[in-house]
Amino acid sequence: MHGPGDFELSRRGVLIGGAASVAATAAPVAEAAPEQAGSAGAGTPVMAKVGFKVNGKPHALELDTRTTLLDALREHLLLGGTKKGCDHGQCGACTVIVDGRRINSCLSLAVMHEGDSITTVEGLGTPEKLHPMQAAFVKHDGYQCGYCTPGQICSAVAVLDEIRAGIPSHVTGDIAGKPAMSADEIRERMSGNICRCGAYSNIIEAIGEVAARRKA
Amino acid sequence: MKFDKPAGTNPIDQLKVVGKPTPRIDGPLKTSGTAPYAYEQRDTPNAAYGYILGSAIAKGRITGMALGDAKAAPGVLAIVTAENAGKLGKGNFNTAKLLGGPDIEHYHQAIALVVAESFEQARAAASLIRVDYARDKGSFDLAAAKASAPLAKENGAETKVGDFAGAFAAAPVQLDATYTTPDHAHAMMEPHASIAAWNGDQLDLWTSNQMIAWSVADMAKTLGMPKEKIRMRSPFVGGGFGGKLFIRADVLLAALGAKAANRAVKVALPRPFIFNNTTHRPATIQRIRLGATRDGKLTAIGHESWSGDLPNGGPEGATAQTKLLYAGANRMTGLHLAVLDLPEGNAMRAPGEAPGLMALEVAMDELAEKLGIDPVDLRVINDTQVDPENPSRPYSQRQLNACLKIGADKFGWAKRARPGKVRDGRWLVGMGVAAAFRNNLVMKSAARVRLNAQGVVTVETDMTDIGTGTYTIVAQTAAEMLGVPLDKVVVKLGDSSFPVSAGSGGQWGANSATAGVYAACAKLREAVAQKLGVNSADAVFAGGKVKSGKRAVPLGEAAKNGEIVAEDAMEYGDLTKKYQQSTFGAHFVEVGVDAATAEIRIRRMLAVCAAGRILNPVSARSQVIGAMTMGAGAALMEELAVDKRFGFFVNHDLAGYEVPVHADMPHQEVIFLDETDPMSSPMKAKGVGELGICGVGAAVANAIYNATGVRVRDYPVTLDKLLEGMPEYA
Numbered sequence: 001m002h003g004p005g006d007f008e009l010s011r012r013g014v015l016i017g018g019a020a021s022v023a024a025t026a027a028p029v030a031e032a033a034p035e036q037a038g039s040a041g042a043g044t045p046v047m048a049k050v051g052f053k054v055n056g057k058p059h060a061l062e063l064d065t066r067t068t069l070l071d072a073l074r075e076h077l078l079l080g081g082t083k084k085g086c087d088h089g090q091c092g093a094c095t096v097i098v099d100g101r102r103i104n105s106c107l108s109l110a111v112m113h114e115g116d117s118i119t120t121v122e123g124l125g126t127p128e129k130l131h132p133m134q135a136a137f138v139k140h141d142g143y144q145c146g147y148c149t150p151g152q153i154c155s156a157v158a159v160l161d162e163i164r165a166g167i168p169s170h171v172t173g174d175i176a177g178k179p180a181m182s183a184d185e186i187r188e189r190m191s192g193n194i195c196r197c198g199a200y201s202n203i204i205e206a207i208g209e210v211a212a213r214r215k216a
Numbered sequence: 217m218k219f220d221k222p223a224g225t226n227p228i229d230q231l232k233v234v235g236k237p238t239p240r241i242d243g244p245l246k247t248s249g250t251a252p253y254a255y256e257q258r259d260t261p262n263a264a265y266g267y268i269l270g271s272a273i274a275k276g277r278i279t280g281m282a283l284g285d286a287k288a289a290p291g292v293l294a295i296v297t298a299e300n301a302g303k304l305g306k307g308n309f310n311t312a313k314l315l316g317g318p319d320i321e322h323y324h325q326a327i328a329l330v331v332a333e334s335f336e337q338a339r340a341a342a343s344l345i346r347v348d349y350a351r352d353k354g355s356f357d358l359a360a361a362k363a364s365a366p367l368a369k370e371n372g373a374e375t376k377v378g379d380f381a382g383a384f385a386a387a388p389v390q391l392d393a394t395y396t397t398p399d400h401a402h403a404m405m406e407p408h409a410s411i412a413a414w415n416g417d418q419l420d421l422w423t424s425n426q427m428i429a430w431s432v433a434d435m436a437k438t439l440g441m442p443k444e445k446i447r448m449r450s451p452f453v454g455g456g457f458g459g460k461l462f463i464r465a466d467v468l469l470a471a472l473g474a475k476a477a478n479r480a481v482k483v484a485l486p487r488p489f490i491f492n493n494t495t496h497r498p499a500t501i502q503r504i505r506l507g508a509t510r511d512g513k514l515t516a517i518g519h520e521s522w523s524g525d526l527p528n529g530g531p532e533g534a535t536a537q538t539k540l541l542y543a544g545a546n547r548m549t550g551l552h553l554a555v556l557d558l559p560e561g562n563a564m565r566a567p568g569e570a571p572g573l574m575a576l577e578v579a580m581d582e583l584a585e586k587l588g589i590d591p592v593d594l595r596v597i598n599d600t601q602v603d604p605e606n607p608s609r610p611y612s613q614r615q616l617n618a619c620l621k622i623g624a625d626k627f628g629w630a631k632r633a634r635p636g637k638v639r640d641g642r643w644l645v646g647m648g649v650a651a652a653f654r655n656n657l658v659m660k661s662a663a664r665v666r667l668n669a670q671g672v673v674t675v676e677t678d679m680t681d682i683g684t685g686t687y688t689i690v691a692q693t694a695a696e697m698l699g700v701p702l703d704k705v706v707v708k709l710g711d712s713s714f715p716v717s718a719g720s721g722g723q724w725g726a727n728s729a730t731a732g733v734y735a736a737c738a739k740l741r742e743a744v745a746q747k748l749g750v751n752s753a754d755a756v757f758a759g760g761k762v763k764s765g766k767r768a769v770p771l772g773e774a775a776k777n778g779e780i781v782a783e784d785a786m787e788y789g790d791l792t793k794k795y796q797q798s799t800f801g802a803h804f805v806e807v808g809v810d811a812a813t814a815e816i817r818i819r820r821m822l823a824v825c826a827a828g829r830i831l832n833p834v835s836a837r838s839q840v841i842g843a844m845t846m847g848a849g850a851a852l853m854e855e856l857a858v859d860k861r862f863g864f865f866v867n868h869d870l871a872g873y874e875v876p877v878h879a880d881m882p883h884q885e886v887i888f889l890d891e892t893d894p895m896s897s898p899m900k901a902k903g904v905g906e907l908g909i910c911g912v913g914a915a916v917a918n919a920i921y922n923a924t925g926v927r928v929r930d931y932p933v934t935l936d937k938l939l940e941g942m943p944e945y946a
């Protein structure tokens with residue numbers, strides 16, 4: 001994870017661990033990184049042009065091809081609403097809606113989004129004019145520190161659309177039928193969005209209220 | 217202002233704003249993604265990016281570091297290592313150095329920062345640094361170190377009252393059991409992140425931190441510079457739970473990187489780096505011995521705990537609650553501390569009580585069963601209204617029994633059956649209870665309030681809002697004190713240029729920080745009365761006006777010739793010494809355990825809390841449900857797996873370190889008893905943010921036992937530990 005030392009350590013770990021002499025080892029454990037890794041990691045950045053819409057506004061960017069969609073939004077377009085919780089697809093804080101489907105923007109390179117239409121939390125509403133889902137989160141206190149919140153809200157908006165579109169989930173009883181707009185369905189589908197503050201109970205109430213309103 | 221006598225009636229008691237369910241005033245910013253967290257500050261548009269390299273060994277020395285390839289990599293501006301960083305001190309609150317080398321104290325200790333034009337370049341270049349190490353033998357196994365672990369040096373590490381050994385030996389009913397809790401990670405959603413910029417010898421920091429004044433002082437100490445030259449801002453904190461009480465590598469290395477690159481530098485800790493680089497809640501081994509009479513009176517209470525930390529670190533205070541929670545004439549506690557070379561152990565939400573109650577409250581459940589007494593009743597029988605180690609100190613308030621009884625009633629506790637006897641389809645169903653207990657700490661806290669001619673009140677304090685709802689309760693306090701609506705109050709937090717507050721930790725923040733705002737507002741009332749030429753004693757601040765006799769003047773009138781500013785702090789006398797101040801609660805949990813697979817699902821959760829005046833029932837309830845969720849995680853899934861050969865936490869990301877997700881949590885209920893505690897502060901409030909995690913893990917474990925008849929004493933309670941003992945599948 002952090003430099004070649006780690007990889008070297010874990011490979012040797014298997015060998016040394018077997019010899020039961022790990023702790024006593026005082027020899028250098030990490031050696032040179034493989035040559036190719038070096039050149040691949042640090043060559044002149046490959047730049048590429050990409051154009052996509054964010055919250056209805058077209059953008060033309062020239063980016064290092066390694067730039068994730070998340071970093072393009074946060075660091076290049078200065079849209080800090082989309083959060084980086086893990087950068088590895090493990091937390092959901094970076095959820096945005098691309099052409100109507102939610103994705104983890106940290107798992108996607110910006111240059112893969114030519115022509116796409118991206119909605120971030122800033123595109124749903126503003127402090128003065130909140131989206132109904134944002135307002136419901138405020139009303140039900142569906143957050144605490146607020147860091148997972150933009151991801152929760154983008155996910156929630158997309159989840160309701162997924163249920164309405166009849167897309168089944170792990171808890172759907174009859175996958176050929178229509179999934180219910182139930183708390184269990186919503187919980188299951190929201191489970192990729194971690195809230196360490198533990199606002200789940202309130203988040204479900206916020207989403208439930210918006211779901212019920214839209215159904216009526 | 218000094219608080220040394222119990223609070224009498226004061227403007228807060230009007231409860232026109234305080235105590236009312238109030239949506240957070242920062243809600244629109246947070247839900248629209250416009251609240252700026254540390255890494256999103258835009259005051260330094262030209263900031264370069266720093267990426268940290270961590271040590272690949274747990275203990276030993278760096279024998280060589282080849283920086284050439286990294287330096288030559290595109291975009292690289294500077295590389296900081298211990299060798300070129302200059303002389304660095306160590307903060308008062310840090311155990312290991314934040315920049316390691318050549319000596320290495322723990323795995324993933326930061327050893328270098330690469331600064332580059334872009335994040336991608338910095339990350340790539342960091343992977344080109346070649347490091348050679350000489351690894352030393354380290355100690356990584358708590359169980360192996362236990363036998364030789366001495367008593368900790370902390371005050372109160374050992375307590376003895378009466379004759380524990382004699383009373384335990386003579387007790388007709390005895391319990392002697394050992395429990396373990398693993399290492400836990402805070403895993404707050406916002407990674408530690410900082411931006412640093414130098415302006416000559418002035419250092420500007422934007423970071424994510426719970427304790428601004430502590431952290432400014434520790435930065436100054438580490439960098440060897442006057443703290444007056446440091447400005448630290450942390451207006452929004454994406455979760456801390458104790459993990460952001462102190463400065464960490466991000467802020468120090470951002471400052472060093474900014475100096476080296478002569479540019480502002482931003483650094484966030486990558487998620488897989490956080491678990492071994494920063495602090496964690498240390499694992500414990502706890503032995504509990506309880507002796508009781510046949511009618512359930514505790515006669516002997518013994519609690520010993522073993523934990524480990526780096527040299528010069530501290531113990532996990534898992535015996536804290538056992539000194540206070542139950543009556544009993546003969547008692548002993550002992551905290552033992554082993555030296556381990558794992559990453560640094562430190563405070564995580566309710567340090568001490570959280571893991572301590574995970575053991576003690578299971579022990580009480582086991583004792584109840586041995587006695588044939590209902591576990592709610594056993595706790596009620598052993599209530600005490602005084603500090604049992606020092607009976608001349610009464611509790612300021614103690615409504616634990618009310619919490620238990622109300623909770624039992626609301627939860628349907630009477631329906632609880634013998635273990636393994638309730639079946640709902642494929643589920644074995646059980647209920648569990650545990651007491652919640654956490655001390656109420658009070659801390660000096662200051663604030664500044666400004667009144668302008670429009671009647672707008674601005675509060676400034678370096679207090680932080682880490683999800684706790686500080687912005688809102690501070691606004692409520694000022695609004696109540698000055699008789700204005702909430703929308704006439706502006707709250708500014710988390711800036712070291714503001715008066716020093718209590719900060720956010722140990723659940724002291726809400727009561728202490730608002731008490732500081734109370735003191736400043738009291739001073740402002742005086743100043744306003746003087747300006748308007750009215751007697752401050754009979755002036756009434758209400759409806760945006762100041763009324764005195766027949767006169768009613770708009771509040772802003774007082775500031776028509778210029779802003780009025782008042783600053784004060786609340787300081788505390790010895791009421792906390794004369795009275796034991798604690799918060800109490802009762803957790804009730806219902807679980808289902810799959811009769812075939814032993815999969816565990818939480819079905820219902822209720823917490824009943826007695827925690828003084830609840831300043832904002834909305835955010836207080838959220839604190840409690842959030843803490844219950846974290847406690848459920850501790851009960852069912854959270855465990856940092858230790859590699860005992862190489863000395864690191866193996867599951868160091870959010871996929872490997874599992875925390876509860878939506879699908880794990882049912883709807884949660886919280887009841888607050890209507891209580892005020894005039895011994896705590898003029899706010900008559902107490903902490904609540906940690907109370908919610910205290911005991912809940914034990915309630916989950918006890919419910920699992922009630923569902924299955926299988927007692928697990930090693931957390932987390934996972935299905936593999938249940939399977940063997942599960943009732944015959946029918």
Ligand code: FES
Binds near residue numbers: 089095107
């Ligand atoms: S930041 Fe993308 S899933 Fe965590």
Ligand code: FES
Binds near residue numbers: 142147198405
């Ligand atoms: S609100 Fe803090 S992580 Fe969800």
